[in-house]
Amino acid sequence: MNSRRRAAILAGALIATALLSGCGRLADGVVPSAASGTPTPAASATPAPPPAVGTSATATVARLTVYASLGGTVKLTLANPSPTGGPLTLLVLQSSNGWLEVQLPDRPNGSRGWISASQVTLHSLQYDLRVSTEQNTLSLFRDNTLVKTYSVATGTGGTPTPHGSFYLTELLAPSNTGYGPYAFGLSAFSTVLTSFGGGPGQIGLHGTNDAASIGKAVSHGCIRMSNIDITTLAGLLPLGTPITIE
């Protein structure tokens, strides 16, 4: 397990513990402050849940304000629903007294920011995905236990699938051909292509109309699966689900 994924799992477990002890939703209108303390979990009578794989934050406001740091300036605002029409969802990295550090669906890859916990609904996550561009496989884990490994296509040497820790940002039922019945968007962007097909070079996880390409390094950076497999994942995974590409 790489250190980033381990850190994300640890953060998820800590956040889930804090939330389950009643610290999940905090006061509105507090200016982010580096002096804010970390919520202290209280004792609970309920049995301990399995460690959370992560925590997602889904916006409950039309425009979500993202700060550069605790106590810092506004970095950007994100529209909710997202440009493709789904609920704006972010992956939580850590929490601090009513504020959440989240991974952003933005360049450069791995961008982070801080948001108010009062502007989102939190969900704990059970599943995560791990992609090997060397093996051209995608493994589905539930509560850190392997469920199944799928054969996938990944990027070529010229248009590689970027490595790193990302999350699923959206789920489309594509109206155009080539993507199969479902296409997840990732918070990852091509390191080579700044635009593609009218989009910003965003990496997707989707089906295909070229089944023969599965298992090979042939894509422009996206991760292709068989249409049956992507249909399985589309019926299973919440937005915010972490995906690690190695």
Next chain:
Amino acid sequence: MSLKRIALPLIVAVGLVVSVGLVTSPVTHAANAAESAVGLGNAGSFAVLAASTVTNTGATAVSGDLGVNAGSAVTGFPPGTVNNGTIHATDTLSGLAQNDLVTAYNDAAGRTPTTSGLTVLDGKSLVPGVYSGGALALNGGTLTLNGTANDVFIFQAASGLVVASGSKVALLGGASACNVFWQVASSATIGTTASFVGTVMAHTSISVDNAATVNGRLLAQTGAVTLINDTITRPTSCVTAAVGTPATPVPGRARFTG
């Protein structure tokens, strides 16, 4: 007298006593492991959520989101006010919230009761647990819920919930409004000036009469929520991290790198 002649009337008598007891008195079952709170998902940010309409008369103050889905009629705001939230009339969030309400309702309905056969709640002081009954009623008295901030109280009404005028739900020992849930299989009515606590998840509708106070949520699955000069306040320090549900696909043109 033969043993048979003695035993038969005795068995009948014991049977009658047990039967009467089942009909008239709540029955306490073996204690469950401590209950976990009902996960509300996206419904958790709502103080008021209905399917058809939210209708208000007078100066009702709602703290938290207010929404309808799939109806679109929210009337009476203003003069009613919504603070610490916004009005969601059949938008994405209210749709997700209604979906999550169904899940939460079914979760609450599926919990195993620790006490069944409950009817009148007046004068009772209850410990954490799951309480079930047919029609639940608070007839102007006080129901006391005694537990810590993490303790959970779930009420299951197989038909309606009627909270009469002037009734009160009191919290003792640090018990939290976050962890009080009312699963109502038909509709709920909260009377004039009543002081009520908890999240009402009604299958049909919820009606709150004049000048009542609700420290919780009013969530109606298929019908309306009606308010009159009331104060509805969503608890603000509650567990909200339910397990995420599968994403809903959005039709549209994919522009990923392919």
